Amino acid sequence: MKVARPKRNHPIWIPKVKIAAINLFLAFHILAITCWCVPLKLPLFPLCRKLVRPYFLWAGLFQSWDMFAPSPWASNSYVEAVVIYKDGSRKTWSFPRMEQLGLTDRYLKERYRKFSEVLQIEDNDLLLPDVARHIARLNSTPSNPAKTIILIRRWSPIIPRADGSYQPEPWDQHVLLGYGVRPEDLQ
Amino acid sequence: MRLPLGALTLKSATLKSASGAWNRFFFRKQSPIPIALFRVAYGLLVIATVLSLRPDWLAWYGGHAWISLSTMQSVEPGTRLNLFTIVPQSDGWIDAFFWILLGSAMMLATGFLTRLNSVIVFLCLTSVHQRNLFITHGGDTFLRLAGFFLMFAPAGAALSMDRLLRVRRSKRGEEDTLNRPRPQRPWAQRMIQIQLALLYFAAFCSKVKSPAWLNGTALYYVYHVESLHRFPVPAWFLQPEMLKLESWSAMAIEFSLALLIWVKDLRYILLALGMLFHLCLEYSLNVSLFEWDVLSAYILFVDPTDASRAWNWIRQRLDGSRTEPC
Numbered sequence: 001m002k003v004a005r006p007k008r009n010h011p012i013w014i015p016k017v018k019i020a021a022i023n024l025f026l027a028f029h030i031l032a033i034t035c036w037c038v039p040l041k042l043p044l045f046p047l048c049r050k051l052v053r054p055y056f057l058w059a060g061l062f063q064s065w066d067m068f069a070p071s072p073w074a075s076n077s078y079v080e081a082v083v084i085y086k087d088g089s090r091k092t093w094s095f096p097r098m099e100q101l102g103l104t105d106r107y108l109k110e111r112y113r114k115f116s117e118v119l120q121i122e123d124n125d126l127l128l129p130d131v132a133r134h135i136a137r138l139n140s141t142p143s144n145p146a147k148t149i150i151l152i153r154r155w156s157p158i159i160p161r162a163d164g165s166y167q168p169e170p171w172d173q174h175v176l177l178g179y180g181v182r183p184e185d186l187q
Numbered sequence: 188m189r190l191p192l193g194a195l196t197l198k199s200a201t202l203k204s205a206s207g208a209w210n211r212f213f214f215r216k217q218s219p220i221p222i223a224l225f226r227v228a229y230g231l232l233v234i235a236t237v238l239s240l241r242p243d244w245l246a247w248y249g250g251h252a253w254i255s256l257s258t259m260q261s262v263e264p265g266t267r268l269n270l271f272t273i274v275p276q277s278d279g280w281i282d283a284f285f286w287i288l289l290g291s292a293m294m295l296a297t298g299f300l301t302r303l304n305s306v307i308v309f310l311c312l313t314s315v316h317q318r319n320l321f322i323t324h325g326g327d328t329f330l331r332l333a334g335f336f337l338m339f340a341p342a343g344a345a346l347s348m349d350r351l352l353r354v355r356r357s358k359r360g361e362e363d364t365l366n367r368p369r370p371q372r373p374w375a376q377r378m379i380q381i382q383l384a385l386l387y388f389a390a391f392c393s394k395v396k397s398p399a400w401l402n403g404t405a406l407y408y409v410y411h412v413e414s415l416h417r418f419p420v421p422a423w424f425l426q427p428e429m430l431k432l433e434s435w436s437a438m439a440i441e442f443s444l445a446l447l448i449w450v451k452d453l454r455y456i457l458l459a460l461g462m463l464f465h466l467c468l469e470y471s472l473n474v475s476l477f478e479w480d481v482l483s484a485y486i487l488f489v490d491p492t493d494a495s496r497a498w499n500w501i502r503q504r505l506d507g508s509r510t511e512p513c
Contacts, residue, residue, distance in 0.1 A: 019214070022213075026378065029378065030378075034385060037385055037386075038389050038392055039392050039396070053265075057265040057266070058266050058267055060317065060331050060332075061332065061335060063386075063389075064328075065325060065385075065386050067325055067393075068405060069393035069394040069396075069397050069400060070394070070396050070400070071397060071399055071405075072406075072409050073412055075412075076413050076414070078414070098414040098416070098473055106417070106473050107239065107473070107475065108239055109243075110239075110475045111240070111243065111322040111475075113473075114321070114322050115321055115322050118321040124321070126262050127258065129258075131254075137251060158407075158408050160404050160407045166411050
């Protein structure tokens with residue numbers, strides 16, 4: 001007796017092509033992600049990173065996993081701004097400081113810790129004018145707009161002691177940016 | 188140069204066995220329960236992340252954000268998948284973006300239109316990160332990467348509204364039963380597992396090159412950065428000898444979770460150690476949802492048979508407690 005075969009919706013070679021395509025996808029991504037994120041100085045890694053860079057940036061596959069490494073942040077620090085108003089008065093404004101917040105706020109405002117850390121890195125100087133403008137908008141009123149914003153980094157180094165104790169060191173400061181606010185910045 | 192026949196046979200046998208192992212690892216069908224459980228955890232974590240951003244949503248991503256879109260594009264150039272570049276920069280539109288992401292993450296967690304919502308969540312999450320890369324942490328990055336591979340996974344094949352609707356619609360016997368989802372190829376799940384292992388391996392490699400980690404002082408710095416504190420850590424935990432032990436243990440755990448996690452007999456011990464490690468960090472350090480983002484992927488390392496056994500055990504207990512006389 002002949003048994004009717006179920007009708008095939010697609011040609012027989014399609015599953016094979018599909019599996020081959022998936023294999024290619026898998027092999028490419030394993031290799032590319034390894035080359036991208038593993039910080040080893042192997043001969044082919046820089047070339048591979050260069051080749052996959054456009055795709056990784058586009059697709060959001062870029063990544064780095066240097067958690068507290070190679071050197072952890074070795075100081076307590078924060079960024080604050082001195083706001084000088086049109087009438088000559090001054091005000092000090094600070095990013096939310098986690099150590100001064102309650103538990104819930106610390107969770108919700110944690111992004112400001114990260115952002116404040118980023119602003120202290122020299123490579124990110126291009127971000128500072130935007131930050132100054134935002135602080136100017138936050139702290140201006142139509143009758144008394146901010147005229148100048150001075151961004152200041154304050155830090156106290158963490159110095160390990162032989163007995164494991166911790167003594168807070170004196171605070172130091174460094175001006176990151178002085179910014180003259182223009183009327184269009186406040187719109 | 189010609190290879191002797193024995194060497195050729197050996198080479199071909201090795202290739203065959205490697206290819207067989209590859210196929211078994213990526214393509215041998217298995218229960219979709221682990222990837223479905225991960226989808227639920229992933230959806231909930233995206234919801235938590237998005238809700239935690241809500242109070243400052245417009246400050247980070249709005250038309251008058253801390254960093255303007257144009258500055259972001261000049262500081263981090265390149266063609267990037269970023270929906271903010273096509274969305275009008277008015278606060279109304281940026282707010283709508285928030286609700287779309289939140290709604291889509293909710294549907295993904297419940298498994299409704301799973302594939303579509305996994306794509307929407309990935310696109311929105313990636314755009315949010317690309318819009319302001321300076322506030323993202325490792326947990327965000329992991330969610331984005333896992334989201335990429337989740338789009339390809341059969342994440343709605345179990346524990347989902349999609350499946351419930353499918354079973355209801357299908358004729359008896361045509362569709363698999365509710366209790367037994369049809370096995371699926373786990374290649375996308377494997378990629379999330381590999382991504383997690385690479386995360387640990389990269390973290391280990393970064394630390395092993397660092398004098399502060401090798402001499403055991405790294406955690407001294409970490410624990411004295413006041414902005415990172417969450418709950419108080421006992422004084423003995425910060426003694427120099429303990430800090431050395433903790434630094435080296437962290438490296439050993441990261442190394443093991445990268446490489447030894449693939450050894451079946453060691454897997455559950457390492458997962459337990461990894462959980463302890465992340466929960467200690469969660470207790471002591473204020474790093475948002477990072478630990479939970481990473482821990483969510485541990486689900487994928489649980490053997491589906493063990494997961495079913497655990498589920499049956501829980502159900503028996505629950506049924507038993509229901510039938511017990513008061």
